[in-house]
Amino acid sequence: MSMTQNNSSSDIGFINMLTILFIALKLTGYITWSWLWVLSPLWIGFSIGMVIIVVATIIAMKLS
16 A cells, blocks of 8 residues: 655744734734834744854854
């Protein structure tokens, strides 16, 4: 028997779900935050990812 796996993922992820929640709360008027803070899960996650990439690149350059 052949077991096939469906690799398509429908996980939205915590950060994306939090961003959608913040946007919905902002658009419905439940929160009065600026858009900078409403979209903060996206830019904070992006910033952390960029720091990890820079650190990994520096370490790789030192090892070679």
